Amino acid sequence: MEFQLQGKTAFISGSSAGIGYAIASRLADEGARVIVNGRDAARVDSAVTRLRRAHPGSKVVGLVADFGDPEAVATLLDALDEIGEIDILVNNVGLFGLATFESIDDDEWARYFDVNVMSGVRLSRRLLGGMVERGWGRVIFISSESGVNVPADMVHYGVTKAAMLALGNALAKRTRGSAVTVNTVLGGPTYSDGVAAAVTAIAESQSVPVDSMKAAIMGQNGTTLLERFITPTEIANLVAYIASPLASATNGAAIRADGGVLTGIL
Structure with a gap:
């Protein structure tokens, strides 16, 4: 299937490895210009090199930023402005980890919200308006089934993933009358x-x-x-479709790639 992404520019947060890297690779394979991101310069450079080798002729660049550092995020946003129009934003960066509820202090709660939620807030606030003005764009949040069925031993993770669902649904309401969509992917155990x-x-x-x-x-x-x-590539395949013009009628949705973990009908 041709996803019609040639000439589109995509930014994927947290894409030097894992699901983010798989998404970057899939979009590059579809002809999109890809901007990868990570907090470690060496890992970002390595990801860029691997993507260029895997997809000869692809346009891949890297931007280093730690989404737990507000100053680094501000610098990243300015760099995105210099790059120009971003057609596809994939809010993928995130923290996860096991912890008892009683052991999670305020600083840890703030860190999880800053990276898992505020990263998407800050990137979308800077990029969504331009998409709406131009009349086309895609914003995709990578959430988790844990945002629906919040695990007791990962409360902070599940709560922030639930917040991503709410954020994506609310932002979709700002795209009325345009060909911009905002959707959320609910990944399962990957x-x-x-x-x-x-x-x-x-x-x-x-x-x-x-x-x-x-x-x-x-x-x-x-x-x-x-x-x-689930493999990261299986998540990436769904993201590539949602990012494409073929998914024009899907907006404000939570779309599952959870392997059937969630048992609800909707």
């Missing part, structure tokens, strides 16, 4: 780089094969229909 590192560490500590640990973890999930981890 074997991203961060998850892979955690699973590997647990497997090594228990002296069991990684594949066995992966199967054991997913076996504890009683509602998954996929019965395995």
Whole structure:
């Protein structure tokens, strides 16, 4: 299927690895100009190099910014202004981690909101208006099934992912009468780089094969229909469609790529 993304420019936050990198790769494969982002310059440079090698002739650049640092974000926004029109914004950057509710102090709550929620607020505030003025654009939030079924051991993560859902739905109402859309992808348990590192560490500590640990973890999930981890590419495939002109009638939606983990009809 041709997604008609040639000539479009996309910015993907948190895209030096994992789901963000998979999205950048998929959009580059469709002919979009891609701007990758991460907080570590070496990792950003590596991601740019790998993308250029994987997609010869593609236009890929990198911008370094830590979304937990307001000054770095301000510098990033100015750099995006210099680059010019951004047609596709993918708000992907995020923090996740296990913690008991009682152990999460105010500073940690603020850090999660700053990175997981305010990153999307700040980027959308700067870029959405231009999309509406030009009459075309895509804003996509990468949320999680944890924003609907908030886990007790990841309350801060789930709450911020729920906030992303609300933000995306509200911003879509600002696009009335234009060909701009704002949607949110609800990802399920995905074997991203961060998850892979955690699973590997647990497997090594228990002296069991990684594949066995992966199967054991997913076996504890009683509602998954996929019965395995989702790959970052599977999330990226859905994002590429939503970013395309083909998805023109989808706006203000929460679209699942959760492997059937969520059991509700809607």
